[in-house]
Amino acid sequence: MKTAEQQINELRLALHQHNYNYYTLDKPEIRDYEFDQMLEKLQELEAAHPEFKNENSPTQRVGGTVTKNFPTVVHENRMYSLANSYSKEDLEDWEKRIEKLSDGEVEYTCELKYDGASISLTYEDGKLLRAVTRGDGTQGDEVTNNIKTIRSVPLQLKGDYPQKFEIRGEVVLPYEGFAQLNAERVENGEEPYANPRNTASGSLKLQDSSETAKRPLECLLYSVIGENLPFKTQFEGLQKAREWGFRVPKEAQLASQMEEVEAFLNYWDAHRHDLPYETDGVVIKVNNLRQQEELGFTAKAPRWAMAYKFKSEQEETILESITYQVGRTGAITPVANLKPVQLAGTTVKRASLHNADQIEKLDIRVGDAVYVEKGGEIIPKIVGVDFTQRDPASEPTKYATKCPECETELVRQEGEAQHYCPNATGCPTQIVGRIQHFISRKAMDIEGLGGETVALLVKEGLIENYADLYELKREEVLPLERMAEKSADNLISGIEASKSIPFERVLFALGIRYVGETVAKKLAKYFKSIDALAEASQEILINVEEIGEKIAESVVHFFEVEENRATVNRLKNYGLQLAISEEDLEGLTDKLQGNTFVISGVFGKVSRKELKKLIEDNGGKVTGSISAKTNYLVAGESMGPSKLAKAEKVGTKIISEDEFLEMVEFSGGE
Ligand SMILES: NC(=O)c1ccc[n+]([C@@H]2O[C@H](COP(=O)([O-])OP(=O)(O)OC[C@H]3O[C@@H](n4cnc5c(N)ncnc54)[C@H](O)[C@@H]3O)[C@@H](O)[C@H]2O)c1
Numbered sequence: 139m140k141t142a143e144q145q146i147n148e149l150r151l152a153l154h155q156h157n158y159n160y161y162t163l164d165k166p167e168i169r170d171y172e173f174d175q176m177l178e179k180l181q182e183l184e185a186a187h188p189e190f191k192n193e194n195s196p197t198q199r200v201g202g203t204v205t206k207n208f209p210t211v212v213h214e215n216r217m218y219s220l221a222n223s224y225s226k227e228d229l230e231d232w233e234k235r236i237e238k239l240s241d242g243e244v245e246y247t248c249e250l251k252y253d254g255a256s257i258s259l260t261y262e263d264g265k266l267l268r269a270v271t272r273g274d275g276t277q278g279d280e281v282t283n284n285i286k287t288i289r290s291v292p293l294q295l296k297g298d299y300p301q302k303f304e305i306r307g308e309v310v311l312p313y314e315g316f317a318q319l320n321a322e323r324v325e326n327g328e329e330p331y332a333n334p335r336n337t338a339s340g341s342l343k344l345q346d347s348s349e350t351a352k353r354p355l356e357c358l359l360y361s362v363i364g365e366n367l368p369f370k371t372q373f374e375g376l377q378k379a380r381e382w383g384f385r386v387p388k389e390a391q392l393a394s395q396m397e398e399v400e401a402f403l404n405y406w407d408a409h410r411h412d413l414p415y416e417t418d419g420v421v422i423k424v425n426n427l428r429q430q431e432e433l434g435f436t437a438k439a440p441r442w443a444m445a446y447k448f449k450s451e452q453e454e455t456i457l458e459s460i461t462y463q464v465g466r467t468g469a470i471t472p473v474a475n476l477k478p479v480q481l482a483g484t485t486v487k488r489a490s491l492h493n494a495d496q497i498e499k500l501d502i503r504v505g506d507a508v509y510v511e512k513g514g515e516i517i518p519k520i521v522g523v524d525f526t527q528r529d530p531a532s533e534p535t536k537y538a539t540k541c542p543e544c545e546t547e548l549v550r551q552e553g554e555a556q557h558y559c560p561n562a563t564g565c566p567t568q569i570v571g572r573i574q575h576f577i578s579r580k581a582m583d584i585e586g587l588g589g590e591t592v593a594l595l596v597k598e599g600l601i602e603n604y605a606d607l608y609e610l611k612r613e614e615v616l617p618l619e620r621m622a623e624k625s626a627d628n629l630i631s632g633i634e635a636s637k638s639i640p641f642e643r644v645l646f647a648l649g650i651r652y653v654g655e656t657v658a659k660k661l662a663k664y665f666k667s668i669d670a671l672a673e674a675s676q677e678i679l680i681n682v683e684e685i686g687e688k689i690a691e692s693v694v695h696f697f698e699v700e701e702n703r704a705t706v707n708r709l710k711n712y713g714l715q716l717a718i719s720e721e722d723l724e725g726l727t728d729k730l731q732g733n734t735f736v737i738s739g740v741f742g743k744v745s746r747k748e749l750k751k752l753i754e755d756n757g758g759k760v761t762g763s764i765s766a767k768t769n770y771l772v773a774g775e776s777m778g779p780s781k782l783a784k785a786e787k788v789g790t791k792i793i794s795e796d797e798f799l800e801m802v803e804f805s806g807g808e
């Protein structure tokens with residue numbers, strides 16, 4: 139067995155080499171995930187054997203180097219890397235450390251972690267003075283002329299910018315530009331680039347700026363550094379930078395608890411491939427700059443920030459064909475059929491491709507070698523094409539024009555990503571899908587009836603619409619395959635029992651496009667009956683909180699269709715709940731209508747959850763952080779001082795639990 143010292147030395151040597159391949163040559167030989175695992179291993183070994191500590195270790199230094207091709211500039215403020223975490227537990231540990239080291243309540247900014255090349259821009263009197271790469275963190279390459287070719291880098295600022303400051307960001311190459319660039323290279327008989335990140339980085343190091351200008355690069359900014367800055371938090375800094383003319387993506391969010399941070403992580407883990415550029419995680423930062431200053435830096439990274447890397451177990455395989463699936467609302471989803479490959483412990487044969495834009499953006503073609511990745515979702519995704527292996531004779535993918543189930547011409551509405559099969563009443567998959575949705579657990583939850591039986595009932599011609607379920611007779615279902623006396627009884631009694639399912643769930647069960655569980659709840663609460671909802675105009679619908687144009691349009695459209703109205707009427711006649719019951723109505727008021735609340739601290743009489751429900755039942759709205767729009771802060775025990783200060787600053791009314799309960803005339807629990 140190798141000694142710890144040998145292992146440490148080998149890892150250091152290998153990591154130095156990989157850093158060189160990655161940062162200097164822009165040609166990595168291993169995947170980032172493997173690199174990170176080696177680095178983590180080295181970190182563990184060094185922690186267990188402090189006697190081998192060495193300040194030149196890759197764990198102690200920023201990985202890049204300076205080249206001799208550009209003037210070397212020493213950074214006025216060192217450019218650090220970021221500490222990494224791969225699990226929610228790591229994050230929670232970090233939060234605990236932060237809370238211990240900081241005084242006062244800590245708020246966090248969550249930002250996307252753009253995957254490109256770091257850059258530092260210095261502005262003086264509103265003009266770009268110089269642009270320097272991160273290099274080894276202490277000094278970097280001055281690439282001002284190349285940076286000036288990027289259109290999103292302002293050469294002259296506007297607004298109340300400081301006289302002199304530095305701003306940091308990431309130069310990225312959006313997918314679309316990357317695919318275009320590669321297409322041109324292939325046409326010219328050149329080798330295509332492997333990935334956007336290394337291409338972005340390589341583009342900054344070109345000697346001829348007119349070459350850089352041909353690359354559709356973007357510069358996304360995330361941090362302003364300097365003295366006497368006109369803001370006190372990271373989040374305000376982002377807003378200011380945007381006002382001065384920088385491209386600062388708008389996805390960043392404030393979070394007052396780790397729960398909110400995790401919601402942000404989960405959301406972007408699932409949706410990051412909808413962004414036009416690559417991201418490899420989320421960066422969580424302590425929002426307050428004074429607290430940041432107190433926390434300071436380690437040898438390699440700030441203590442006040444933490445990167446959370448999306449898990450990307452990636453494999454390369456061949457795309458054998460693209461097929462198309464029809465959903466219950468007629469939405470078409472393209473599916474990639476892959477040469478089977480082992481990924482994260484399972485055999486993967488299919489991957490989701492989202493929509494036509496996604497296919498175009500990644501420029502995926504049948505026969506390509508593609509990278510598949512498993513993120514937070516169950517279905518793996520294709521995240522890129524290995525252009526180096528593309529068959530020069532291949533042609534761009536032509537998206538389906540007809541429904542694979544019923545041959546109807548597909549439509550795509552202006553502004554929508556998805557294609558649809560418009561044949562709602564005749565497309566067999568849609569008919570079955572709609573009824574399956576109707577009976578599903580979160581909708582009518584019909585016991586004794588499953589998806590397969592629904593398909594069978596439709597196939598046998600016993601039902602073709604969910605209202606038909608309520609006319610099913612025991613004698614009709616008994617002859618069906620695998621249907622025993624007992625199961626037939628269960629089915630019929632399950633259908634009968636569903637008549638008492640509350641209105642909001644019936645509304646969800648109807649399967650109106652864009653009316654999910656939450657929207658159904660909102661609509662039910664607001665309109666109180668299906669009749670009122672059916673009469674509502676688009677303008678009235680849009681006025682309901684959180685109901686946008688798309689939803690409003692879809693609801694109006696649903697009730698315009700005569701057949702839908704007839705179905706709803708039948709459901710009403712069968713005795714389904716198509717209005718809020720008297721009992722539920724009693725608890726609902728609009729006393730708090732138009733008021734926004736923030737809840738903070740611990741409460742004595744009701745739980746946070748009950749408090750939230752009380753606010754919503756009385757027509758109010760609950761948000762996570764205080765802004766100028768917050769009307770009330772309901773303050774419990776041990777509420778943090780920073781929230782209080784913020785509330786006082788923006789003029790939010792601060793009320794106690796008792797004062798709140800009085801407002802809604804709450805008379806105590808049951
Ligand atoms: N495959 C290889 O051979 C190889 C070799 C070396 C490094 N790598 C990869 O490079 C990465 C390590 O590089 P690193 O040291 O630059 O660390 P990092 O890229 O993980 O994180 C630090 C960088 O994140 C960037 N960043 C993006 N968005 C940001 C935001 N909103 N706020 C703050 N910073 C933001 C900054 O440029 C910062 O320098 C890892 O992903 C590693 O796997 C791979």
Ligand SMILES: [Zn+2]
Nearest residue numbers: 541544559565
């Ligand atoms: Zn169809």
